[in-house]
Amino acid sequence: MKKPKFFYRYLFLTFLLLPFHASLATTVKPFNLSQMTGNADKIFRAEVIAVKTGAINVGGGELSTTIYTLRVNDLIKGQLSKQSGKINNIIELQMVGSQKKPSAENGLRNVGGFRTPKLITGNEYLLFTTPPSSIGLSMTVGVGQGLFSFKDGSLVRNEFNNVGLFRGMASSVDFPSQGPVDYNTLVQQIESLISE
Numbered sequence: 001m002k003k004p005k006f007f008y009r010y011l012f013l014t015f016l017l018l019p020f021h022a023s024l025a026t027t028v029k030p031f032n033l034s035q036m037t038g039n040a041d042k043i044f045r046a047e048v049i050a051v052k053t054g055a056i057n058v059g060g061g062e063l064s065t066t067i068y069t070l071r072v073n074d075l076i077k078g079q080l081s082k083q084s085g086k087i088n089n090i091i092e093l094q095m096v097g098s099q100k101k102p103s104a105e106n107g108l109r110n111v112g113g114f115r116t117p118k119l120i121t122g123n124e125y126l127l128f129t130t131p132p133s134s135i136g137l138s139m140t141v142g143v144g145q146g147l148f149s150f151k152d153g154s155l156v157r158n159e160f161n162n163v164g165l166f167r168g169m170a171s172s173v174d175f176p177s178q179g180p181v182d183y184n185t186l187v188q189q190i191e192s193l194i195s196e
Helices: 005-025 033-039 183-195
Strands: 042-058 061-077 090-096 108-111 114-117 124-129 147-151 155-158
Touching (some): 033 183, 090 114
Antiparallel strands (some): 124 147
16 A cells, blocks of 8 residues: 655654754753752762662663762752751752763753753752652752852853843842852852842
């Protein structure tokens, strides 16, 4: 049986538009600092002390994960667990994706068309993290937007060079439209947003 011409046209258009649809699927909503603060379960400065691969069983299959062990040096929002009445400043953050196949620059990994943060052992970061999901996974808010690296000791910038971080926000501080910002000044701004 001969297939009609419209079938082949449909097939051609489907393959032609597939990369376009895939790029839409990996688009991340841009957040400013106020939105990131509001969406974060925890905001903290921490050093990565260990990285290991893991996996979770979900939906009848296995999903590769990366488990980051972090030493929290400055908790800005959220709570840490207690052990024997003492606050435990060591936390584990389990994210989707495996460290085995890093494929992108700027500290991001590509996991099935979705870029996820990649933290490096020994480095210190400022993280805005989501609450753990029902299967135990967390993520930085806005993916790379909620992951800030330290530069020159006290300056921080996220994976998007802080573009749009202060968009639409009223502040007594004149923040740049992009580029690194002072960590202490940024923390003061976050604390001000939390107290509103």
